[in-house]
Amino acid sequence: MIILDLEWNRGYDKKPIEEILHIGAVKIDHLGGPIVDTFNSYIKPVIHAKMDIGARKLPQLDDYRELGTTFPRAMKAFRAWCGDETEFGSWGGDDRRAIDQNCKYYRLPSFEMPVFHDLQRAYCHAVGADGQQIALWRAVDYHGIPDIFCYHDALHDAMYTALVCQCLLPEDLAWKPVKVKRGRRNITFSDLTYPKQPRRRIGPFVDPVAGASDRTARKPCCPICGEAVGISRWSYDPKCKPGQQVYYAPFRCSEHGYFLTRLTMAEMEDGTWWGRVTVPPLSEETVRQYTHIQQGETLICRAASNSKRRRRPRKKRSKKNDE
Ligand SMILES: [Zn+2]
Numbered sequence: 001m002i003i004l005d006l007e008w009n010r011g012y013d014k015k016p017i018e019e020i021l022h023i024g025a026v027k028i029d030h031l032g033g034p035i036v037d038t039f040n041s042y043i044k045p046v047i048h049a050k051m052d053i054g055a056r057k058l059p060q061l062d063d064y065r066e067l068g069t070t071f072p073r074a075m076k077a078f079r080a081w082c083g084d085e086t087e088f089g090s091w092g093g094d095d096r097r098a099i100d101q102n103c104k105y106y107r108l109p110s111f112e113m114p115v116f117h118d119l120q121r122a123y124c125h126a127v128g129a130d131g132q133q134i135a136l137w138r139a140v141d142y143h144g145i146p147d148i149f150c151y152h153d154a155l156h157d158a159m160y161t162a163l164v165c166q167c168l169l170p171e172d173l174a175w176k177p178v179k180v181k182r183g184r185r186n187i188t189f190s191d192l193t194y195p196k197q198p199r200r201r202i203g204p205f206v207d208p209v210a211g212a213s214d215r216t217a218r219k220p221c222c223p224i225c226g227e228a229v230g231i232s233r234w235s236y237d238p239k240c241k242p243g244q245q246v247y248y249a250p251f252r253c254s255e256h257g258y259f260l261t262r263l264t265m266a267e268m269e270d271g272t273w274w275g276r277v278t279v280p281p282l283s284e285e286t287v288r289q290y291t292h293i294q295q296g297e298t299l300i301c302r303a304a305s306n307s308k309r310r311r312r313p314r315k316k317r318s319k320k321n322d323e
Contacts, residue, residue, distance in 0.1 A: 011048025024154030
C-alpha cells in the first residue's frame, strides 16, 4: 500500500485550484508493516500570486520556491515510483481531490488509485469515533509516537499516517458510514404569492460541492420580507446529467413559512463550475422536481475547503531549527 500526503496553496484569486506544492508518500507491505520506501517531491508555486494563510505556515515553503520542480515532472516521477501499486491511502479524502484537480489543470491523465482508503475515517472507526475527523497530530499524540518530525511536511505526515494506522484491521478499512436516509418530511410550503426572485451568479468553483458550500448559496432570503435564512444541507440527484448539478433546500421564514431555494451548478469549458442560486416560484413543476430530488442524496455542507489544514496545529518545530 502507498500512503500519500500533499501540501497545497489555494491562494486568494479566482483560479479555482489548490496548487500542490509537495508530494510525500511511503510504501508499506501491509498495514502494520515497516516503511519500505519513501517518495518526496517539492513543486515550485506558479499558479497563485499569493499564499493562503495555511500555505504561508508550511515549514518547507522556501524549499518549494527554490528547489521545486514542475507539477507535471513531479507527477511523472511519482507515477514511476508507484509502479503497478493498486492500493492507496491518505489521512482524509482531500488529497485525492487535490491530485485530480491538479492533473486536470495541467491536462495530464488522471492519477488512478484503484483502491483508495480514507485512513482518517478508518482510524476514527477503529477508536470508536465514527464520523469524527480526528487530526493527525492528535492520533500521533494518542499513540505516544514521538513527534520528532514536523507536521505540514507531506513526507513526514505520510510517515505519521503509516505509524498511527498500524493499529487498523481490515474491517476498519472496509467500514463505511451508514447513510442516514432522513424520513421524508412533509413540508407545507407557503401559499403566498411573490414576485419573481433574482438569480444570483456565484463562482468560480473547483467542483459543484464547493459551490453548494458557498456562503452566498447557503443564505436564501424570504421572497416576501427578505429575511435571510441559513441552510446547511442540500438535496440532490446523484444521477444528474454530466457537467450539471441541481440542488434544492427548503427554508423557513419565521413569519411567512416554508419556501424552496434552488442552486444550479454548471461546468464551464475551462473546467470551472459556476452556479445560479434563486428562490423559484413554488409552481407544480418546482415542487415535483424537489420531491424527486429529495429522494436522492443529502449533501451536508462543509466549511471552507482548507478545513483540514486549519484544524491542524502549527508545526511543533521547523526543520531550520533542527539544523
Ligand atoms: Zn418572510
